[in-house]
Amino acid sequence: MKQEQRRPLLLIENFSFDYESLDQPIINRIQFSLNKNETTILMGSSGSGKSSLALCLNGLYPDAVEGVSSGEIYYRGKNIRDFKKGELNQEIGIVFQDPESQFCMITIEDELAFTLENIKTPPSEMARRISEVLKLVGMDGLQNRKIHELSGGQKQKIALASVLLLEPNMLILDEPTANLDPVSSLEFIQLIKCVQEKHQLAVLIIEHQADDWLDIVDRVLVMGRSGELIADGNVNSIFMEKKTLLEQEGVFLPKRFSNTADSFRNFNHRILPSEDVILTVKDMSFYRKKQIILNEINLDIRSGEFIAIIGENGAGKSTLLQLMAGLLTPFKGNIYFFDKPMEHWDQKELRKRMGYVFQNPEHQFITDTVLEELTFGLKLNGYSEKKINSTATKLMREFHLEKHRFSNPFSLSGGQKRRLSVATMVDETPDILFFDEPTFGQDARTTREFMNMIERLRESGTTIVFVTHDMDIVDITNRAIVLHKQNIVYNGEPEKLWQQEKILKKARLRLPYRIRNNHEEGAV
Numbered sequence: 304m305k306q307e308q309r310r311p312l313l314l315i316e317n318f319s320f321d322y323e324s325l326d327q328p329i330i331n332r333i334q335f336s337l338n339k340n341e342t343t344i345l346m347g348s349s350g351s352g353k354s355s356l357a358l359c360l361n362g363l364y365p366d367a368v369e370g371v372s373s374g375e376i377y378y379r380g381k382n383i384r385d386f387k388k389g390e391l392n393q394e395i396g397i398v399f400q401d402p403e404s405q406f407c408m409i410t411i412e413d414e415l416a417f418t419l420e421n422i423k424t425p426p427s428e429m430a431r432r433i434s435e436v437l438k439l440v441g442m443d444g445l446q447n448r449k450i451h452e453l454s455g456g457q458k459q460k461i462a463l464a465s466v467l468l469l470e471p472n473m474l475i476l477d478e479p480t481a482n483l484d485p486v487s488s489l490e491f492i493q494l495i496k497c498v499q500e501k502h503q504l505a506v507l508i509i510e511h512q513a514d515d516w517l518d519i520v521d522r523v524l525v526m527g528r529s530g531e532l533i534a535d536g537n538v539n540s541i542f543m544e545k546k547t548l549l550e551q552e553g554v555f556l557p558k559r560f561s562n563t564a565d566s567f568r569n570f571n572h573r574i575l576p577s578e579d580v581i582l583t584v585k586d587m588s589f590y591r592k593k594q595i596i597l598n599e600i601n602l603d604i605r606s607g608e609f610i611a612i613i614g615e616n617g618a619g620k621s622t623l624l625q626l627m628a629g630l631l632t633p634f635k636g637n638i639y640f641f642d643k644p645m646e647h648w649d650q651k652e653l654r655k656r657m658g659y660v661f662q663n664p665e666h667q668f669i670t671d672t673v674l675e676e677l678t679f680g681l682k683l684n685g686y687s688e689k690k691i692n693s694t695a696t697k698l699m700r701e702f703h704l705e706k707h708r709f710s711n712p713f714s715l716s717g718g719q720k721r722r723l724s725v726a727t728m729v730d731e732t733p734d735i736l737f738f739d740e741p742t743f744g745q746d747a748r749t750t751r752e753f754m755n756m757i758e759r760l761r762e763s764g765t766t767i768v769f770v771t772h773d774m775d776i777v778d779i780t781n782r783a784i785v786l787h788k789q790n791i792v793y794n795g796e797p798e799k800l801w802q803q804e805k806i807l808k809k810a811r812l813r814l815p816y817r818i819r820n821n822h823e824e825g826a827v
């Protein structure tokens with residue numbers, strides 16, 4: 304533990320918080336302090352209130368939401384209620400779970416300049432500061448790019464850059480590596496370590512999977528489902544002594560503390576794909592604004608396969624997924640679904656036979672309640688009310704959304720949104736399901752249940768295609784497809800991919816934990 308901790312930077316005393324729309328407090332009489340020069344990780348099951356707490360800590364809540372708080376929070380000894388509007392945001396920088404919600408300008412440069420203007424940086428210094436911070440987050444030279452045209456991982460890096468410009472004393476990062484490729488994720492953690500050490504920051508990281516953070520974390524806090532703080536201590540004391548409690552709460556134990564880290568390995572190997580090709584990508588190229596994204600791609604997908612599309616941030620994974628699902632049209636070449644060119648399919652029929660889960664769940668929501676979201680597709684397909692109700696009830700139970708039946712989808716927690724977006728696509732059994740990073744933001748229990756559901760879908764004949772950055776999940780698929788520089792650079796069994804050091808390196812991938820653990824030396 305680092306020294307220099309006289310008065311806590313942030314002191315939280317008997318603090319509770321309720322959303323007016325919910326019948327019980329989300330945060331329940333919690334008490335802790337955060338210190339200068341200390342890195343803390345906050346864990347807890349999905350929906351336990353971690354993001355809500357983060358927003359209370361930097362003073363955005365309860366004012367910005369229909370909610371009520373009690374108890375006190377002090378920053379450097381001063382009650383946060385007594386800070387002027389906007390003052391605390393400079394002291395406590397927060398990178399939101401959904402970085403998109405953080406941006407107000409069109410280009411990267413304008414976004415960062417806007418932040419600098421807010422803190423009254425002289426215009427003559429702006430270009431230098433922007434260039435420096437972009438270099439720091441690995442986005443050098445991309446000043447003029449439009450933010451909405453960035454990949455998910457690139458957006459996350461810009462959100463961090465924007466907060467770093469404020470030079471805060473405390474940094475709150477809500478699932479900051481969720482959309483980063485494996486190597487960017489490790490680099491990001493190192494970046495946080497450097498920034499933390501250089502400025503002696505207090506850092507609070509909200510994460511479901513603590514593994515890669517362990518070396519820089521001083522302290523672990525865990526929120527329970529009842530909104531109480533159920534654990535507060537150092538890494539060893541929490542993950543060794545409170546194992547059972549954490550498992551009961553559905554919190555991921557870091558793999559080095561867990562006996563079940565390999566549990567996914569038993570999945571899927573007994574379900575063998577058939578030889579029947581259901582989808583073919585033929586000589587397909589795709590451009591965005593004259594820039595080539597995918598070049599002459601050829602690919603067959605067989606019925607019953609479980610496929611992972613992987614590669615570095617911005618490699619074109621989501622683009623390929625959307626092309627295969629008929630949501631984008633190739634610039635050149637063709638895509639055939641059951642031997643019929645995509646453009647000849649009737650859209651309604653196609654949507655019935657294919658499901659697509661977007662990287663950002665919010666892009667999928669079209670109604671005002673969870674229940675309506677779940678029944679929307681079923682109604683379109685003309686099912687009886689009885690069938691619609693029973694399917695919606697089953698899905699809400701399976702995805703732990705019963706309590707939120709009448710909640711607005713946009714007010715759900717990150718993990719709940721992700722579960723809802725998946726649930727709306729599995730109301731029937733389509734021929735093929737495309738998932739863009741379906742497991743990010745999930746706790747251990749919901750990830751396990753999700754993977755069980757994937758197995759059931761495969762048993763009933765659905766082909767599954769994932770975009771993922773989770774190499775332990777890639778490890779249990781039938782086939783890994785690696786994208787790099789507009790091309791497929793690997794297309795085959797994951798087991799053989801793990802031996803291709805050069806490909807792993809250039810595509811910024813890592814080995815799965817089981818292999819890293821077997822030969823720690825030289826592991827990627």
Ligand SMILES: Nc1ncnc2c1ncn2[C@@H]1O[C@H](COP(=O)(O)OP(=O)(O)OP(=O)(O)O)[C@@H](O)[C@H]1O
Nearest residue numbers: 322349350351352353354355714715716717718719
């Ligand atoms: N604006 C809101 N209005 C009403 N309820 C909300 C709102 N935001 C969050 N909630 C509810 O509060 C609870 C806690 O949400 P929060 O986002 O804080 O959880 P979390 O621990 O960060 O979850 P996750 O790990 O899934 O991101 C959830 O049940 C959620 O549905």
Ligand SMILES: Nc1ncnc2c1ncn2[C@@H]1O[C@H](COP(=O)(O)OP(=O)(O)OP(=O)(O)O)[C@@H](O)[C@H]1O
Nearest residue numbers: 452453454455456457591616617618619620621622
């Ligand atoms: N709407 C858009 N307009 C222009 N360019 C875009 C648009 N969406 C994505 N791009 C660019 O296309 C490239 C591929 O993006 P894509 O989202 O397919 O990458 P990805 O491999 O899924 O990345 P990530 O892992 O970060 O989600 C990136 O360079 C991205 O900046």
